[in-house]
Each structure stands twice: as C-alpha cells, then as structure tokens.
Amino acid sequence: MTTETLSHSETATAPKASLAKRIGVAAYRLLDRMTEAAYRQHKGFLRHPYHL
Secondary structure, three states: OOOOEOOOOOEOOOOOOOHHHHHHHHHHHHHHHHHHHHHHHOHHHHHOOOOO
16 A cells, blocks of 8 residues: 555545546656656757757
8 A cells, every 4th residue: 555645635545536536647647757758858959959
C-alpha cells in the first residue's frame, strides 16, 4: 500500500476515488512529466530557434 498523497488529499489507494478519477490523475501526472522532459531536452533550441 502506498502513502503517496494526491492533490485532492486522498491516498493513492483510497477506495473513495473512482477508477476513472485515479486514471485521470495518473495520466495528467505522466503528461506533465513528459512535457517537462521534452522542454529540458529542447531548451536550447527553444531559446534560440535560429541559432543566431
């Protein structure tokens, strides 16, 4: 059992949270991590797109 808390202050394994809500939260967190990773990977290009 995990004790990691979510933004709505319920534990990740709380029976109150519906499956759809837990999937949505997990998908949002994954998308956020992927966006951050892509930003870090292309940070130099985003600052100077034409390398001038």
